[in-house]
Amino acid sequence: MDYRYERRYTGPVRALICDLAGTAVDYGSCAPAGAFVELFRRRGIGITFEQARAPMGLAKRDHIRVIANMPSVAAKWRELNGQPGTEADIDKMYEEFIPLQLEVLPRFSGLIPGLLDTVAKLSEMKVAVAANTGYNREMMDTALAEANRQGFVPEVSVCATEVKAGRPAPWLIFRTMELLGVYPPEAVAVIGDTVPDVEAGLNAGVWTIAVARTGNMLGLDEHQIAALPPTELQQRLASAYDQLYRAGAHFVIDGIADCVPVIEEINRRNPN
Amino acid sequence: MDYRYERRYTGPVRALICDLAGTAVDYGSCAPAGAFVELFRRRGIGITFEQARAPMGLAKRDHIRVIANMPSVAAKWRELNGQPGTEADIDKMYEEFIPLQLEVLPRFSGLIPGLLDTVAKLSEMKVAVAANTGYNREMMDTALAEANRQGFVPEVSVCATEVKAGRPAPWLIFRTMELLGVYPPEAVAVIGDTVPDVEAGLNAGVWTIAVARTGNMLGLDEHQIAALPPTELQQRLASAYDQLYRAGAHFVIDGIADCVPVIEEINRRNPN
Amino acid sequence: MDYRYERRYTGPVRALICDLAGTAVDYGSCAPAGAFVELFRRRGIGITFEQARAPMGLAKRDHIRVIANMPSVAAKWRELNGQPGTEADIDKMYEEFIPLQLEVLPRFSGLIPGLLDTVAKLSEMKVAVAANTGYNREMMDTALAEANRQGFVPEVSVCATEVKAGRPAPWLIFRTMELLGVYPPEAVAVIGDTVPDVEAGLNAGVWTIAVARTGNMLGLDEHQIAALPPTELQQRLASAYDQLYRAGAHFVIDGIADCVPVIEEINRRNPN
């Protein structure tokens, strides 16, 4: 009884779990931002795109609550309604949000460049690809239908409403691993574009990759990025990298097109 | 972009997930062993208690399949039936196994000494206690009803038939964490009495504790242990400790009565 | 508050701080040794070149004190002067040492082979090169003027008299980093030819490289080395490597001509 045996995983990555908007589809993660702005506009409350984007990564219902609790938004609400918002108000807004979001989703469903090549190479490496989102099942199916048509067909998909809580909790990831039948956590990588995405990965104990350029951190589609002065782009990118690394991401890359070398690097770190 | 930030959990253990038979109740894990022997006896196949116990820790349906595939059992089956057993045979046996198991469960439901004290101390330490088993829900509820009457009421319980696969897969543990709302894995400890229990813990990335004396490794109830010559007990215990450590258990103890100091040691290892 | 974030530097080496005599110029570090012998000879005390070299790496004033306190030297001093030497004697000797040293410096200012190539490659790697010495400013400027003429122009230079204490204290290195604007310590490498050079590097927390062949450890210029029987050269080199490694040097190489692969190896050790 004088010896302990410490088990270490030495196999390769077996699954990559992708966030959808801003990571796999919807360059700049623009679909949800506009819907949140419209949702509050209808209640007489102007919010900025920056405010709309701040909680990105959370489940959509949680997202609405976080915006509603922002000091300026909460103040305006009280001014308009004579009292603070309640959970019932959040419920009503969420119900209203669903069709708003569903309506715009098809327009924001283009695959992010490089995704199909990445998935093809991962398939050769026997890495299963799955999808997670903060959407509900209807929104996810809408988004995935468009993605499927363009050739992106994840093996498994789980959305925030199917588990007990959305990100940064790790339940989306755990349920996806269960559906894929892939473990231990060291055999799994997740990729996302927000700080809650990174935290969910750390909370599951899996390898955590973040994208700085194609998602919510820049919050710009390809045309908007092309129009940016190069030094401003550099500054914004540097800030995005910094925030994602500070959240604890193991790797930060521009976008999913750069994902394969990271998976190879993870495989190299597993000795023998 | 020249710095990475490595996040480390520094908080205490927040949940202990207990296996039932052999860990929390049923000293010696005797309920299932007898039922398996009887199940095969009815088909004209004699199996030893040792054979009946070997796959312990697995979901019960998997357990039956492993016994059926043991060379001597498979040979006898072919001899009796003229052909190998099929999945349909396993299904039929499992259906038959359920009432057999349910019948004996109440007789093998005594709490293992020290359990209630341990749970009380864990409660003071704000450690939630949950239960996992390889039983199905009906068996688990039967066992828990007896345990409740004696004062053991886990906050949450998950059984093997409620997830995609039983141990050594980590799904029982992940689902229990989700129901408890406790993460990351470093905040969770599991305790069990078999090698698949240990492997499930390692596969979930949580702290893994094994009990050598009160469960399936010795496979003896308190009276049988008391009747054993001391040197033989020492030898069997040493072998049990050795097998559980070799499976990679972080800690091996006699039984759940020794669990609190281990939780305290884990808390000490988290700096600051 | 349950998480700590451990920051790690992952960038490349950004600055190399070179010792002068024996490392960048003056193969064999011969300039100071002769001056010390002459200094004590003038006071009627014969010292060996070995004694003259033993404290090399220190500031020159400290160097004189260490020689004066060697048992044989101190005994001779008392015999000649009837009393032990005082700090005032050290001061006087140091004043006398300065012109002695200045006079010979131009003769011992040849660049060590490979220096210019190394600096050129480091410049491509965006590694700034600076110089440190135990000389005072006048001696350093004399040595650097000769070095400049031959093409070696460090971006910044700091000498022992400009900080509170010379090596093995880390102040020369810290002041040089400040003038270069380069931090953290993991982004800096120092290179020198003596044990105090190595210790200063360790005391600053920077990467520490030592040269075994071109400096004070062998104490021979290129012609003297060429004249040595190969086995004796091997023995002396092995002893030099051993002493520098035992001082804690991270890397020991023959001379600065071998420095670039070491910088590349350091860069490789910074993951990602």
Place this chain on the structure above:
Amino acid sequence: MDYRYERRYTGPVRALICDLAGTAVDYGSCAPAGAFVELFRRRGIGITFEQARAPMGLAKRDHIRVIANMPSVAAKWRELNGQPGTEADIDKMYEEFIPLQLEVLPRFSGLIPGLLDTVAKLSEMKVAVAANTGYNREMMDTALAEANRQGFVPEVSVCATEVKAGRPAPWLIFRTMELLGVYPPEAVAVIGDTVPDVEAGLNAGVWTIAVARTGNMLGLDEHQIAALPPTELQQRLASAYDQLYRAGAHFVIDGIADCVPVIEEINRRNPN
């Protein structure tokens, strides 16, 4: 040549370098905040206390530039002056800031509770205490004169204008170590109340302690804290701890009164 020798420091902490405002004196770090608000008010630009505090930790001249570059401030400046502010404007504002700051300093110079006890215990532990600030020498001397009168007399003090750049560069710390004659970095701890304070410590390679309650993160003096509803205080404190840990602080505590156990913990981590 087949062995390397890795040197490790095993001695105790020998010096503690304290930030002044918010850490040693001026509970809530209130002196600078008011001066910045007044400085911009005089130019017709209203800034919030939150904006005034955001860059705290930097040298004061850098602090003014950061405020001036905040989008809302820069916009207002252009509106008022028809063009963006220049470095010359920053110079002028800094000149004007100095008397403003000097005027209020004596009012905000109370020692933070527990400081004198801490210094007394550190003195018994042979830990030297020094002071660093982002002030210039005149402001620092003014603040220290008041502190001296109350019994706090650091052995050495260095201010941002005496080194090449203020925090987060490590030069203040390196210069202080030089004046104290204390090395290596593992023998030194710094304590401050802002993210740049933490980063300067990490950039110097020393032990880094942050205070969450008495300084700029809460930005409240003792009376304001006493007036806060307990749950709001808890929330704000938790957020302060979180931000300081995320910056990479090795330890976060309420205030300098809790510093001695941290020094003892650091000493324990040095084996033998």
Place this chain on the structure above:
Amino acid sequence: MDYRYERRYTGPVRALICDLAGTAVDYGSCAPAGAFVELFRRRGIGITFEQARAPMGLAKRDHIRVIANMPSVAAKWRELNGQPGTEADIDKMYEEFIPLQLEVLPRFSGLIPGLLDTVAKLSEMKVAVAANTGYNREMMDTALAEANRQGFVPEVSVCATEVKAGRPAPWLIFRTMELLGVYPPEAVAVIGDTVPDVEAGLNAGVWTIAVARTGNMLGLDEHQIAALPPTELQQRLASAYDQLYRAGAHFVIDGIADCVPVIEEINRRNPN
């Protein structure tokens, strides 16, 4: 006295210590198994080849005792002899075993494919090759004479009867290192085909390599392997790899033909 210096070996592997049967010669480790079966057959006790092989790796005298103590064997012994076996019985059986083993050794002395190439490459890498066995000197000399004729001539050989105890004790390895004059343990690798071989290596603190295919774990010679259905071979190999890794082997390979890349990998792990 504030610094410790941790010495680390950074040189290459200097010696490989090979087990004989199943590793260097006798594909499948068949010589001893048959002799043990015959030995017990002569006493009227039938044992399976599996039983004969289970204790493989031990010194032969220990091997006999372990078989004699197997429950079924011990029971048969008592039945035949009216009392349990004694140490004197073991002695007698060992004496009888020696000629039995010696007789068959020449027939089972073929070199395992790839051995000579491996030894040639190791010789270029200046890695000395030595041999260890659980045989006595006479058996070892018999086996080595055959091996020598085929071109395999280890520099040094030590057998179990020449040290105080055979494997898993490390004495065979220590004595071999002494005869070779090679240290420290990090400069030595051992290679064997059984769990006691692996444990002896760990107990000596040397690099430990195990072969899964050519030795006792499969227990099949090349013809028997060729005759195996591929899926069964895969299963048996996977089980062999698993058992050897679980014993703590640093590396598991098919056979000694794959040994050179492992030695190169070990050399790579020694930095600088």
Place this chain on the structure above:
Amino acid sequence: MDYRYERRYTGPVRALICDLAGTAVDYGSCAPAGAFVELFRRRGIGITFEQARAPMGLAKRDHIRVIANMPSVAAKWRELNGQPGTEADIDKMYEEFIPLQLEVLPRFSGLIPGLLDTVAKLSEMKVAVAANTGYNREMMDTALAEANRQGFVPEVSVCATEVKAGRPAPWLIFRTMELLGVYPPEAVAVIGDTVPDVEAGLNAGVWTIAVARTGNMLGLDEHQIAALPPTELQQRLASAYDQLYRAGAHFVIDGIADCVPVIEEINRRNPN
């Protein structure tokens, strides 16, 4: 095959292997020094006690060779004999050395204070105590006979002439472990008073303790130490600690009387 299992020793120290002269007996390690001086005096060569002590720790025959090869000694030899010394001369001197050493041994055989208490406590901790020396068997038996009379009876003793080479090779330690039957190396500690003692410990992979005050590093018996001015004692001790730590000793203590807390500290480092 995706998991490796790293075995770690978690048990206590089971054996302490003591050097004799300067560690267990003969305070100041005075017996050998005088014999070497006399040996060379008889050949007309005066050597200092410092020279006589420099190679201490080696086997005595090696010790003579190292002295004979010191430049001043070799020069004098050539002057007296017209040619350099040969191995045959070393042999003759060693033969002559034996009776010289044997004669004085009884006079220098007092136990070092604290030894018996230490051995008694180690016995309670179930730590076996053994002895190693650079003496030959006759000298060792002479020294041990005196030690036995005073109550020090090591379980096992091995001397340099019984293995292939003395220190710094690890063979003395390995042979002692074999005689004691104690492994792995992590279960063993060695204690000695010289740099070769430390290196032998590191070369065996065992825990290595050095004594700075009672042995060859100070080279003074208790009366001589008592007569030393305190500051000189401090300086010499500090230098002795420094040299032993730089050799890589895991622990340096004054003498064997301080050994038990070190063993306890080693036990604490083995988790669980």
